[in-house]
Amino acid sequence: MGLFDFIRLKPAKKVAGNKGDKKGNKVDRGFLVFENTSEVIRAEKVLKSEGWEVRVMGPPPEIQTGCDLVIEFPLIEELKILSTLQKAGVSPIKVVPVEHPLLQPVELFQLKDFGQYLMVRAANMKLTVEKESLKIVNVSGGGCPDVPYLAQELINKPLKEAPQPRDLGFTLCGYALQLAYEEMQRQFKA
Amino acid sequence: MEKKIDVRGLSCPQPVLVVLQEIKTTDKGRLIVLVDNETAKENVIRAIESQGWRVGEVKWEGLDCQITIEKD
Numbered sequence: 633m634g635l636f637d638f639i640r641l642k643p644a645k646k647v648a649g650n651k652g653d654k655k656g657n658k659v660d661r662g663f664l665v666f667e668n669t670s671e672v673i674r675a676e677k678v679l680k681s682e683g684w685e686v687r688v689m690g691p692p693p694e695i696q697t698g699c700d701l702v703i704e705f706p707l708i709e710e711l712k713i714l715s716t717l718q719k720a721g722v723s724p725i726k727v728v729p730v731e732h733p734l735l736q737p738v739e740l741f742q743l744k745d746f747g748q749y750l751m752v753r754a755a756n757m758k759l760t761v762e763k764e765s766l767k768i769v770n771v772s773g774g775g776c777p778d779v780p781y782l783a784q785e786l787i788n789k790p791l792k793e794a795p796q797p798r799d800l801g802f803t804l805c806g807y808a809l810q811l812a813y814e815e816m817q818r819q820f821k822a
Numbered sequence: 823m824e825k826k827i828d829v830r831g832l833s834c835p836q837p838v839l840v841v842l843q844e845i846k847t848t849d850k851g852r853l854i855v856l857v858d859n860e861t862a863k864e865n866v867i868r869a870i871e872s873q874g875w876r877v878g879e880v881k882w883e884g885l886d887c888q889i890t891i892e893k894d
Contacts, residue, residue: 746835746836749839751835760838760839762842769835769869770835770865772835773834780864787868787869788873
């Protein structure tokens with residue numbers, strides 16, 4: 633499976649907003665373009681911790697700059713968001729109003745029950761936990777250079793005590809593993 | 823003669839789960855794990871080391887890899 637197989641084309645929602653694009657259409661979302669995935673992950677963390685409603689997405693193909701992910705945000709909050717990011721030292725290289733469909737990560741979790749173990753797959757990453765102890769027993773997938781390190785840091789740790797992958801990894805695999813980790817947490821909360 | 827755990831042909835994470843189940847019932851000693859790809863080899867080694875086992879000899883024969891794991 634390719635790294636981006638989990639990203640499928642889905643039109644962004646059109647909601648009335650207070651800004652227009654070049655053709656006069658109303659747009660209320662924009663996206664922030666960063667130099668690399670590491671910055672996207674950092675910026676997402678900063679913005680979410682400040683309570684902003686943002687989402688990491690795949691950019692439209694015509695965006696030639698930046699990395700393979702962008703952050704979608706409410707355009708009306710542009711100045712405040714840019715100020716927050718500037719203070720955190722992770723400013724985007726570009727801010728673009730959403731005029732075209734974004735490549736949107738869709739529901740991408742796959743669960744597999746192995747009896748005593750539960751596996752969650754998010755995109756290209758798999759996380760497996762022993763149900764009784766809630767310890768992480770396996771991390772695999774990806775192909776990014778930080779996967780062995782992520783695995784080393786997470787394996788044999790209880791889910792509640794394990795570090796968040798987003799704090800350790802700076803690649804798309806780290807991001808996908810974070811999604812798997814969050815889904816696993818939801819599974820055992822339910 | 824060491825017990826052999828053959829996890830060839832299993833897809834991730836099953837090689838790790840099978841080996842973990844086996845070492846749960848084995849306090850100490852020496853086991854041979856047979857895998858058929860590099861990822862399974864790395865995942866199994868990482869898993870057994872987290873359980874206090876150590877890796878002895880790792881020997882490739884064609885597409886198969888024989889990992890000796892030990893615990894005193």
